[in-house]
Each structure stands twice: as structure tokens, then as C-alpha cells.
Amino acid sequence: MSSEASSDASSRLAPGLYIVAGPIGNLSDLTPRAAEILRLADVVAVEDTRVSAKLLRHAGSDRPMIPYHDHSDERVRSRLVDRMAGEAVALLCDAGTPLISDPGYKLVRDARAAGRAVTTAPGPCAMIAALTLSGLPTDRFLFMGFLPNKEKARGDALAEVMGLRATLVFYESGPRTGKSLAAMAGVLGDREAAVAREISKTFEEVATGTLLELAERYADNAPRGEIVIVVGPPSDEPVAAAEEDVDAALLDAMARLPASKAAGEVAKRFGLERRALYDRAMELKEG
Template identity: 60%
Template sequence: MDTQSPESNLSIPLEPGLYIVATPIGNLGDITLRAVDILRRCDRVACEDTRVTGKLLKHLGISRPLHRYDDHAPPRAREQLVGAMRSEAVALVSDAGTPLVSDPGYRLARDAREAGIAVTTLPGPCAAIAGLTLSGLPNDRFLFAGFLPAKEKARADVLVELGSIDATLVFYETGPRLLKSLWAIGELPGDREVAVARELTKLHEECRTGSAAELAEYYEAHPPKGEIVLLVGPPGEAAPTGDPDQLLREALETLKPSQAAAQVAKATGLDRKALYARAMELKAG
């Protein structure tokens, strides 16, 4: 095991190649000593946003040439970076967390490997894993699926495709799209526990759990900001069925008619439109 401190390595040049460096997802104290060492000794840094990475390097007291590399970078930019790796140490970072996780960096790593260039990874912070550990949902089997599609049908199709998998599902989501995703998750069969983890590692870190309907109700009243880790527990036993009117009355105590109809439809398998019409009658009566 190498027990040398980062300071003692400063005079030792890095071997040429690609160094995949995880950076903090919020709390700057989460960067590893090894990551600091590589960022100090590399020849250049490829990053999503030079402003974001520039602030991190300034905080660390490091100055290195920065090269933008993101989803919009042309193939030529990737070719140039791979060419540089033949004689230089190139560090790859994302704006936050582990590069290549829901991130275009995999293309750079793939091309480097195909070119016979050494690729080294430095593990560290990852929002998906942090959210999973915080949620309390089963983590012996989980599936990370990145961001859910923005369009309603595509989002529903993805959830149907993944919904039968006996594992906790892990998604990234944004504040403005959270409610739509929660209601789409609420359409899945089975008694699902859902978790919303946000502001991870920051001062106001939170993780709320409950049903999709319960969480949607909360976040409708408290609109969230920033990026979110959205987790869906594996399928459980179906909710007990009963008299539809009674189920609707109970649901209407806390939910809007449309939400109550969706919840009872999931529990009973009855037509949601018919249940909505009945919920409006009960609400009015």
C-alpha cells in the first residue's frame, strides 16, 4: 500500500494516460487525498464546465489547464484529448460526483482503452450511492437508470419496463420534474416505498420516504430545487382491496379527487376515470 502523503508526491510526474477523478457532490470536504494529488500533478483537466471545476481547483489551491468536455463536445475534442494522453496525464472530472455515471465521459474512457492508453479510476462521491445508503430501501439489489425521460409516454414506458424488476430503482431527477415522475411511479402495481433524497452532503440534506402519492402531496406544497436522487423500492404485495367508495372517502381526506382516483385504481384495478367521476360525486356530496 502506498502510504506517501500527497505533498511528498509533487515532484514525481504522473504516467501518461486518463485519470477518472470523482469530485464532491456538495460538501467540498468529501474530496479524497488521492484526488487532490492527481489534480495537482496532472498535465490538464477535462471537465463539463470550466467555471465549476475552476472554483473547485481554486478552493484546493491548484492551477491546471482546463478543457471543456461534455455532451456537446464534438468528436474532434475527444480525439484531441486521447492524443494528448499518449504523452500527458489527463484528469477527467464531472461537475459533481463520479465521472461516467449518467455522464458522457464513458466515450472518452472507451476510446482511450481502444487506443491502448492506460486508464486509472479514483473512486469517490456518487449521488446515486449516497441516496441509496440514505434512503433505507433494500440495497442488496439495485438498478441505476439515470434520468427518467421528460415526455409523459416515454417516462411511463421506462417505468413499466423496469417496474417488474425485483430491485430498488435509482433515478436522477430535477426539482421541476419531480411531481410528474412521482405520479408516474404511483401508477406502478404493487406497494412501493419511494424515497426522495436531495441536497446530499449539504447543510440542508434531506431524505423523505413514503408512497409516491404522499411524497407528491408534500412536494406539491413544498416545491424542491436542484438535482434529486429518486428511489423506488422493489415490488411488494398488492394493497388490500375493499369497497371502492370507502377507499375513495379515505383517500379524499388527504388527496385531490384525481389523486385519490389514481390511488384507488392502483389498489383495486378499477377504471381510474370512473373512480374520478365517483370521487367528484363524493367530494360534492
């Protein structure tokens, strides 16, 4: 075998799926290993070819791209899994690590079920970056992704985790940021929080304060760019709740839940007696 042929063989990637983390803003954050995979893969599955074309050029890659995103049907996924039998397929999302708040897990699941090799090239992730920037506890945290659009579903999702002693991390869009912060304050209480935007870019910004302070800041001034909201865990200190605050919390909860469940939610939040809150809820309902 010639030295040229030997070199070509050694530069090929083994068949399978390669999960490639891309930058979340600064192209320099692309790791050398990730760049090499993008140069050597037989095909790159991407969310948006226009976005990924810029990154591939930065990596020195001329590999063909195939769209793979939320709206891709099972046939697209099946064809990619079939190709993995003899080719290296790289999976790339628009920013950061694939599978974090995107449908990539289905491709990994089907690849493993078909016996394909799956490899990851770890790198940037907006969730982790925002958590480290927030100054909030990092020993225990929960990623919540995007909250639902509808008010009741949003409140229900927050109520599920209101008693969890962990830092919560959310992805959000600029126009929804103010309303989401206000909803968090209404259900979770006025906790310490941080809003991170444009992470690793020229205009990176992290605003800190309580949820109510941040909700007021962004109520009529929607932030631009990709937003990550980090919310601290509930305080260990008992909440000295004013009567009007308890009533407001009950009314908010009853807009989403039956009175008995609303009383339980508010009791957990304020450390109050559930039966007394149920009686108060019925008074408010009748009034």
C-alpha cells in the same frame, strides 16, 4: 541527476486518462488522492470550467482546463485521446463520479481502443449516497438515471422495470419531481420511496413515505437542488386492488399502449388474470 530534477520526475503522473471523483456538495469530501491527481495532471477535462475552477482552487491545483461535456464533438474527444499518449489527462464532472449519467464513457472507450492507460480515483456518488440514506433495500438495485420528459416515453421506461424485484434509483430536477413521483406511483404502484436533496450540503434533506405521499408533498412545492429519488422493490404481499384502481391503471396504460399490452402490464402489477383485464380494457375503451 540533481535531487531537484529527480523530485520533479517522481511527482509527474504517468501518461493516460485519470477518472477523478469530485465532491457532490461538501468540498471536504475530495479525497487526498483525487486532489493530488488534480495538482499533477497536465490537463483537466471538465463539464463546466466555472464550477470546476472552485474545486481546483480547493485542491491547490493550477492545471489548465478543457471543456468536455454532452455537446463536445468527436474531435475534442480525439484530441484528448491523442494527448494521453504523452500526458496525464484528468476527467472531472461537475459533481460526484464521472460517467454516472454523463457522456464520459465515450472518452474511456476511445482511450482504451487507442491503448491508453485508464485509472480511476473513486469517491463520492450521489446515487450511492442517496441509496444509503433511504432506508430501503440495498442488496439489489438499478440506476435509472433521468426519466424521459415526454409522458409516453416516461411511462414506457417505468413499465420496463415494474416487475423487477430491486430498488430503483433515479436522478431528477426539482421542477419535475412531483410529476415524476406521480408517474412512478401510476405505473409501479404506491411503493415505499425516498427523495434526497442537497446531499452532504448544509441543508441536506431526505423525505420518506409512499410514492403517492411524496408526489402530493412536492406537487405544488418543487424541491430545490439536485434530487435523487429512491423507490423500493415491489411488495411480496399480493395487492388487494380496488376495481377503481384497476380501471385507473388500465386507462393510464392504454394512453401509452395498445389494449392487449396495457392489460398485460396491469396484470403483472396487480397479479390479476390478463384475459379478464383485456376484456375490461375493451369495455373502458368502448365506454
